[in-house]
Structure formats: structure tokens, C-alpha cells
Amino acid sequence: MNVLIIGSGGREHAIAxxxxxxxxxxxxxxxxxxxxxxxVGTNVDLDVGDFASVRDFARANRIDLVVVGPENPLAxxxxxxxxxxxxxxxxxxxxxxxxxSSKSYAKEFMVRHGIPHPRFWVxxxxxxxxxxxxxxxxxxxxxxxxxxxxxxxxxxxxREEALDVARSLMSGRALGDAGKKIVVEEFLQGxxxxxxxxxxxxxxxPLPFARDHKRAFDGDEGxxxxxxxxxxxxxxxxxxxxxxxxxxxxxxxxRGLKEEGIDYRGILYAGLMLTRDGPKVLEYNVRFGxxxxxxILPRLEGDLALCLRGCAEGSLDRALGDAGLRVxxxxxxxxxxxxxxxxxxxxxxxxxxxxxxxxxxxxxNEVVLFFAGAREENGQVVTAGGRVLAVTALAGxxxxxxxxxxxxxxxxxxxxxxxxxxxxxxxxxxxx
Ligand SMILES: Nc1ncnc2c1ncn2[C@@H]1O[C@H](COP(=O)(O)OP(=O)(O)O)[C@@H](O)[C@H]1O
Ligand SMILES: [Mg+2]
Numbered sequence: 212m213n214v215l216i217i218g219s220g221g222r223e224h225a226i227a228x229x230x231x232x233x234x235x236x237x238x239x240x241x242x243x244x245x246x247x248x249x250x251v252g253t254n255v256d257l258d259v260g261d262f263a264s265v266r267d268f269a270r271a272n273r274i275d276l277v278v279v280g281p282e283n284p285l286a287x288x289x290x291x292x293x294x295x296x297x298x299x300x301x302x303x304x305x306x307x308x309x310x311x312s313s314k315s316y317a318k319e320f321m322v323r324h325g326i327p328h329p330r331f332w333v334x335x336x337x338x339x340x341x342x343x344x345x346x347x348x349x350x351x352x353x354x355x356x357x358x359x360x361x362x363x364x365x366x367x368x369x370r371e372e373a374l375d376v377a378r379s380l381m382s383g384r385a386l387g388d389a390g391k392k393i394v395v396e397e398f399l400q401g402x403x404x405x406x407x408x409x410x411x412x413x414x415x416x417p418l419p420f421a422r423d424h425k426r427a428f429d430g431d432e433g434x435x436x437x438x439x440x441x442x443x444x445x446x447x448x449x450x451x452x453x454x455x456x457x458x459x460x461x462x463x464x465x466r467g468l469k470e471e472g473i474d475y476r477g478i479l480y481a482g483l484m485l486t487r488d489g490p491k492v493l494e495y496n497v498r499f500g501x502x503x504x505x506x507i508l509p510r511l512e513g514d515l516a517l518c519l520r521g522c523a524e525g526s527l528d529r530a531l532g533d534a535g536l537r538v539x540x541x542x543x544x545x546x547x548x549x550x551x552x553x554x555x556x557x558x559x560x561x562x563x564x565x566x567x568x569x570x571x572x573x574x575x576n577e578v579v580l581f582f583a584g585a586r587e588e589n590g591q592v593v594t595a596g597g598r599v600l601a602v603t604a605l606a607g608x609x610x611x612x613x614x615x616x617x618x619x620x621x622x623x624x625x626x627x628x629x630x631x632x633x634x635x636x637x638x639x640x641x642x643x
Pocket of ligand 1: 313329352360361362363364366396397398400403425458482484491494
């Protein structure tokens with residue numbers, strides 16, 4: 212089959228890499244793609260916001276499956292548009308994508324379907340939000356309702372800060388329309404966990420759990436980022452919690468979607484807090500996590516493309532069998548190497564060295580590099596974004612995978628390179 216992946220991040224490189232290994236794939240295109248995707252497929256320069264141009268490309272190149280990486284085009288209805296033209300798409304339509312594109316919608320969905328969640332309050336009036344914060348005890352978790360590329364949530368321990376954050380979102384429109392409505396949540400304590408599953412609207416296939424590290428610095432200090440690393444599997448939860456997550460969260464969510472007439476085909480992602488009262492859903496995403504994809508996809512064996520197509524075409528059950536999808540027992544550790552200054556401002560165009568060295572030293576079933584903010588300039592790979600690349604290592608245990616990942620990280624150099632030294636060492640806790 213011919214596959215087109217939409218997106219340009221490390222996640223999309225990981226998806227492209229996994230699909231390039233699927234025996235059922237003949238031609239693989241990525242749009243717009245990046246340096247890494249260009250090594251495993253063909254990058255195509257389409258304006259992916261212009262759905263008609265995506266459709267025209269898909270028709271001209273006899274694309275059998277479009278895989279949508281990021282949330283923005285999904286929220287904008289790209290899956291509905293392409294399906295309307297008879298093209299198979301891995302990724303939910305705009306109605307399903309509301310689970311991510313509106314945090315208040317997602318929370319109300321959890322209420323309707325009895326899915327465990329923190330207590331929450333929704334405001335679209337700045338005065339009411341301020342008087343709520345003034346008359347309640349913190350901490351307050353303040354969330355912009357709409358899509359904010361990971362910049363929409365602030366955990367506030369201080370009342371003045373909470374008032375400020377709410378004001379700047381709602382009156383100051385700090386994130387544009389995404390923050391004109393906010394959700395204020397009860398602050399939950401515990402370890403976080405990412406639970407993702409493949410869905411074809413009827414059948415659910417849970418993927419291995421992962422844990423990501425969101426803060427910029429070691430010990431979960433510093434500002435929130437898009438994610439500085441991840442590891443999988445997560446071994447600090449017992450079988451019972453595992454079952455609760457699959458049954459009472461993932462499966463209940465799919466059932467709820469079905470009841471509401473939403474045919475959900477793609478990744479269902481639950482961002483969880485493991486509390487003393489059990490796991491609770493902080494948020495849904497409607498696509499692979501980044502960097503979770505870089506950490507989970509290398510653990511899968513079998514023909515992933517058949518599975519994604521099965522999701523797109525409502526036949527996941529059969530596809531799983533045909534694909535022989537299996538999870539490797541190995542532990543995977545993914546370390547993000549970022550530009551100095553990220554998530555603030557940073558320099559671009561810095562030469563990256565050591566890529567060939569790593570690829571010569573380690574076989575691909577032990578270490579893989581997934582590129583994000585990197586591009587080629589006159590034969591030299593240079594930085595082009597905040598998160599530059601992900602170093603993923605597989606080994607028989609978490610300490611061994613960590614060691615291997617960091618051995619590879621040390622071989623890669625670029626001016627100002629920043630990475631966390633504790634990925635997979637300590638469970639991510641909430642920073643203050
Ligand atoms: N109710 C909560 N209690 C404690 N921490 C939270 C809560 N909600 C979110 N957080 C923290 O904020 C982070 C971002 O929130 P999330 O809802 O995942 O939004 P997004 O990923 O869109 O920024 C979470 O990963 C978690 O660390
Ligand atoms: Mg999140």
C-alpha cells in the first residue's frame with residue numbers, strides 16, 4: 212500500500228520509521244516531513260492546511276492510507292474531509308478530536324460516561340473565574356479550553372498567580388481564542404502515566420504504557436516543555452491498576468464515543484494521574500504523544516501499517532491478526548536533545564555531529580535516532596527547532612536502556628545542546 216503521513220515532528224519520524232518496516236508498505240510519503248522522515252520515505256511539500264491539496268496528492272499518488280500525526284489538522288476536520296473523498300484516514304474526525312480540542316468538552320464527556328477525573332469548574336466569564344479563585348483554596352490547575360501546543364496549563368500554588376493566569380488567558384487573550392474559556396481543576400497528586408490505544412470505532416487495542424518527562428530540567432524542575440524524554444514499559448503499577456485503566460478509562464471512553472454517535476478511528480490517548488483513589492484522566496489527546504511515540508513504536512513488532520489501515524477502515528480486529536502485532540519485552544528509553552534555551556528562545560542552524568558515529572556503533576534494534584527540529588544544509592545536518600532529536604535505546608532492563616541511551620547521547624554534539632540526565636531514573640513527579 213501507499214501511505215501519506217501528515218506532520219513534521221519527531222513523532223512523525225517515529226511513525227514513518229515504523230511504517231517503513233511494515234512489509235505491506237510500498238511507498239511512503241511524509242508532508243511536510245523533516246530531515247529524519249526524508250531518510251525513511253519521501254518528503255512532500257504540501258500545504259497541509261489546504262485539505263484539497265492533500266486530497267489531490269492522495270489521488271494522484273494512489274494513497275491507500277493517510278496517517279495524521281498532529282492534533283491541529285484533526286481538530287480542523289482533515290479526516291472528515293478526506294474520508295468524504297473516499298480516502299482511508301488514521302485519525303478521528305473533528306467531532307472525535309474535540310476530546311483534545313476542548314478541555315471542557317472532554318471533562319463533561321468524562322462526567323457523562325462515568326470516567327474518573329479530577330473535580331473541575333468551567334468559566335467563560337473572567338469575573339466569575341476571579342471570584343471563584345478568590346473564594347476557594349488552592350492549588351488551582353488552570354487550563355485554557357482550546358489547543359495551545361502544550362502551553363495552556365499552569366499549576367498555581369499561589370492565589371495571586373492563579374488570578375493573574377486566569378486574567379491573562381481570558382481578558383488578555385494570551386493564547387488567543389484558546390483561552391477565552393478556561394477549566395479550573397482540582398490539583399491531583401501522584402505519578403503521571405500515558406495510556407494510548409488503537410481504535411477503529413469498535414475495537415480497542417491498548418498499546419504499552421509510557422511515562423514522559425515534561426519539565427525542562429533534572430528532578431522535574433523548570434518550565435514545562437513539549438516533553439524531554441520518556442520510557443516504556445512503566446513497571447511501578449500493579450496488574451489491577453492496569454486493568455482499571457483499560458476497562459474503566461480506555462474502553463469506557465470508546466463506548467461513550469459510540470453512544471454519542473462518534474465513529475472514532477485513530478489513537479485514543481489518556482493522560483492520567485495515578486492517585487491514591489485510583490487513576491484519573493487529566494486530559495485526552497487524539498493522536499500519538501510526542502515523545503511517547505518515539506518510545507513505544509520501537510517496542511512493536513509486526514506490520515503496523517496493516518493495523519493503522521485496519522483502524523481507518525473499521526477492521527482492526529482482523530488486521531491485528533494479519534499484522535502479527537506484538538509488544539517486545541525490552542525496555543525503551545527516549546532522551547530528547549534540545550536546543551539550548553528551549554522552551555524559551557534558542558539559536559538555529561547549529562551543525563550537529565556524531566549522527567553517523569551512533570548509527571555505526573549501535574544496530575537499529577538497539578538505538579534509533581528520531582529527528583524533529585533538524586534539517587540538511589549543504590550536506591550538513593543543522594538544528595532547526597527546539598526539540599532537535601530523540602535518542603531511543605532498547606535493552607533488557609531500564610538501567611541498561613538508560614545507559615545505552617546516554618552513551619549514544621554523549622556521541623552527538625551541537626553547540627548549546629541540552630538534555631535531561633535523569634530520564635527513566637526517577638518517576639516524573641509534579642514540579643512546583
Ligand atoms: N488536575 C491536575 N492536577 C495536577 N496536575 C495537573 C492536573 N492537570 C494537569 N496537570 C499537570 O499539567 C500538565 C499538562 O496538563 P494537560 O491537561 O495534560 O494539558 P496539555 O498537555 O494540553 O498541556 C500535566 O501533564 C500535569 O503535569
Ligand atoms: Mg498533556
